[in-house]
Every structure is written in C-alpha cells, then in structure tokens.
Amino acid sequence: MASNIQELRPKGADSEKITVNLGFVDLGRVDLMVRDGFYANRADFIRTAVRNQLERQDEAVRQSVARRQLSLGLMHYTRRDLEAARDAGAPLHIQVLGLASIAEDVTPELARASIASVEVLGAFQASPAVKAALADRTA
Numbered sequence: 001m002a003s004n005i006q007e008l009r010p011k012g013a014d015s016e017k018i019t020v021n022l023g024f025v026d027l028g029r030v031d032l033m034v035r036d037g038f039y040a041n042r043a044d045f046i047r048t049a050v051r052n053q054l055e056r057q058d059e060a061v062r063q064s065v066a067r068r069q070l071s072l073g074l075m076h077y078t079r080r081d082l083e084a085a086r087d088a089g090a091p092l093h094i095q096v097l098g099l100a101s102i103a104e105d106v107t108p109e110l111a112r113a114s115i116a117s118v119e120v121l122g123a124f125q126a127s128p129a130v131k132a133a134l135a136d137r138t139a
Contacts, residue, residue, distance in 0.1 A: 016123050020046060070097040070121065078103045082114035091116035102126035108133035 022030070030045050039045040054061065065072055075096045082102075085092050092115050094100055100120045102111065104127055111130045118124065119139040126134070 065097055068095065068119075070095045070119075072096075073098045075100045076103070077101070077106070079105050079110065082106055082110050086110065086114040094118045094120070096124075097121045099123045099125065102130055106130055 030039075030042055033039055033045060034041055039048065073096075075094070075098070077092070077094070077100070082092070091113075094115060094117065096119070099122055100118070102125070106126070108129045111126070112133050115134060115137060117137050117139065118134055124131070124138070131138075
C-alpha cells in the first residue's frame with residue numbers, strides 16, 4: 001500500500017534557520033529560564049524574544065512596509081505569471097517582506113525577460129540558475 005503513495009507537491013520550508021551568537025552569561029540565563037520551565041528550549045526562548053521585539057516595533061514596521069510598497073507574506077510566481085508579464089511588456093518588480101518563491105520550471109531566460117528587480121526581506125527561493133540570472137537585479 002505504501003508504494004502507491006505519491007507526493008503531489010513537495011512541502012517547502014515554513015521557516016529559515018539562523019545562527020545567534022550569545023555571550024556565556026546571556027546563554028546561561030536562557031538555560032536557567034528553560035530549566036525553570038518558562039520556555040521549552042533555547043529555540044522557544046529566542047522565537048518568543050524575537051516576536052516580542054517585533055510586536056514592540058509593530059507600528060514602525062507597518063509604516064516601513066507601506067512606504068516601501070512591500071507585499072507582506074508569501075508570494076509565489078509561476079511560469080504562467082512570468083510569461084504573462086513578459087508578453088504584456090510589463091516586467092515585475094518583486095518587493096516582498098516574507099517569502100518570495102519562483103517556480104522550479106521557470107528558466108533563467110524567462111526570469112530575466114519578466115523580472116526587472118527583486119527586493120526580498122526574508123527569504124527568496126528559486127533555482128540556482130534563476131538566482132544567478134537575477135543576481136544583478138536583486139537588492
């Protein structure tokens with residue numbers, strides 16, 4: 001039965017791993033909070049701290065998003081989207097706060113013909129060839 005199961009669409013990552021360097025005393029304080037049950041683990045503490053800081057700066061972030069005219073969230077560009085932009089003679093200016101992804105079947109040539117610029121605050125997912133083709137257009 002298991003041999004009949006097929007993955008229809010691969011699941012993309014919903015987060016990105018980062019490295020944080022902390023001093024020994026700060027790290028010890030985090031471990032103490034974990035040990036005392038305030039947080040499940042170090043990663044839980046760090047995620048909570050980041051969310052709290054972002055909440056404190058929420059209005060400034062909202063104003064910056066509006067001022068820069070960024071799309072907020074997940075934006076996925078298909079081959080059809082890019083072909084339509086190319087055919088209309090209206091190259092895209094991709095401006096995203098979150099995740100911007102370009103479909104795997106997009107060729108480097110199509111990407112260059114349909115994308116004028118890429119500014120992503122967060123993560124940008126595309127094939128290595130497409131990323132290389134857009135390198136001079138990526139902020």
